[in-house]
Amino acid sequence: MNRIAIDRRAVRWREGTGIARYRAGLADALARLPVAVEPIGDGGDTAARPGWRDVPRILHGRPAGLRTGTGWLIPDLYRLAQRRFTATGALTRIILRDPPAIVHWSHPMPIHVAGAANLYTVHDLIPLTDPELTAIPAARQRRLLGRLSQVAAQFVTVSESTASDLRALVPNAGERVTCCYQAVDPGPTGALAPGLVPGAYLPTIGRVESRKNIEALLHAHCRAGTGLPLVIAGPDGHWRDAGERRRVAALLAAPDVIRLGWQDDAAIAALIANARALLMPSLAEGFGLPVVEAMALGVPALASGTGAAAEIAGDGALLVDPRDAPALADAIGRIASDSNLRAALVTAGRARAADFTAERFAARLAALYERLW
Structure with missing residues (x-):
């Protein structure tokens, strides 16, 4: 052998x-x-x-x-x-x-x-x-x-x-x-974090840092006015400068933002599986694991339209230029409010996830x- x-x-x-x-x-x-x-x-x-x-x-x-x-x-x-x-x-x-x-x-x-x-x-x-x-x-x-x-x-x-x-x-x-x-195997789902209502929140997963485009995401979520809280789950990461870190800290204090720290795999699976949609407009990725997990779980996802993230998502996610603030806000509004779009993304996402x-x-x-x- x-x-x-x-x-x-x-x-x-x-x-x-x-x-x-x-x-x-x-x-x-x-x-x-x-x-x-x-x-x-x-x-x-x-x-x-x-x-x-x-x-x-x-x-x-x-x-x-x-x-x-x-x-x-x-x-x-x-x-x-x-x-x-x-x-x-x-x-x-x-x-x-x-x-x-x-x-x-x-x-x-x-x-x-x-x-x-x-x-x-x-x-x-x-x-x-x-x-x-x-x-x-x-x-x-x-x-x-x-x-x-x-x-x-x-x-x-x-x-x-x-x-x-x-x-x-x-x-x-x-x-x-x-x-x-x-x-990619999302694995078994655990308990949903206290206070979250299934189908009534928008999460982003990963280190809270510049690479995940957190500052732009927070502004776009506010501009979109979906009425759904933005849930940010992950440990603190790397910031380009102290100014960005301070600005993000202030934005995280908004009443419609929920900050969760590090979560184990079962908690992450539950957070994704129960979401209205996953938001991952990263600036750079090597693969983009949460987007594939969302597609595998039958949850619509918004992903960056550039680099590896766009390649991995294919047509299974709603792609957007992560540096285009108006386009990002519009995409968040669409994926949160358009049930037909979400249904189409779920179907395409499951097919794409089968490649992994x-x-x-x-x-x-x-x-x-x-x-x-």
Whole structure:
């Protein structure tokens, strides 16, 4: 049987960020294929921290994996590899006795396994294309992708938009870039947040930050005058400047705005499933997970009409230019008040969401792995 290694985080972290959801989908997709899956790393186990004798080997890029059951244990691999890359700009090369044919890293880690085809999933290139919208340093991402392009058998992206950006920004990547999208499963729904009435609110999901276009969304919601509260769910994120942060803080105090903090996956699913419509006019996305979740749940969605968000939504969502304030307000008003529009979006959205099932993701991965084998 063919053997594939994945970073151990993909089999441990099931909730949280979009990358965590991707990891879970990757592990689930591999479980559908006739392959032996071998987790690699430590998954954050504090009991697996290295002793002082192990640290120099890892920091100098010479760790050796210990075979444990069906996987490989390398204590504190991820943290120390990141520290080594920050200090030296070098990748950590792992030596495994009888390595698997393929190692699929769930995001660009500064690590590679000798004697295996190393694949790296690139979720977005926002630090390079829109550096003002993220706290991730552009120079670090550029350097990391450049180093990885020297050892990668393939870069895997979650959208064709990101694939195109990767080819343009990392010339060495060339033909070693394949879009496999990702699997989307909203999962079971939990309890709706107290005070919310099903069908009588408009949510937006994700980090509350510049990239999500929160300031423009708050103004557009006020201008649309739908009579429905805007529910903003997610932790605080990165702001372009202190002025924007202060303005948003003032707008969040409006009586028709409900600010929720971080929510677990079941709460997010409930928040989307019971909404009149989802509003996601982001300025930049690598994929756009909440929009696909809404389409899968039969909820109409408004999405950005640019970049990866527009590609992923297709004709399954109402697309709008996120920087056009009047158009954004008009679109919010339409999706909130036009039941015929919402019904049409639900039908188109369900059809579009079918492109992102676990079965289709597994099939795309299988085709990629087959080429490498």
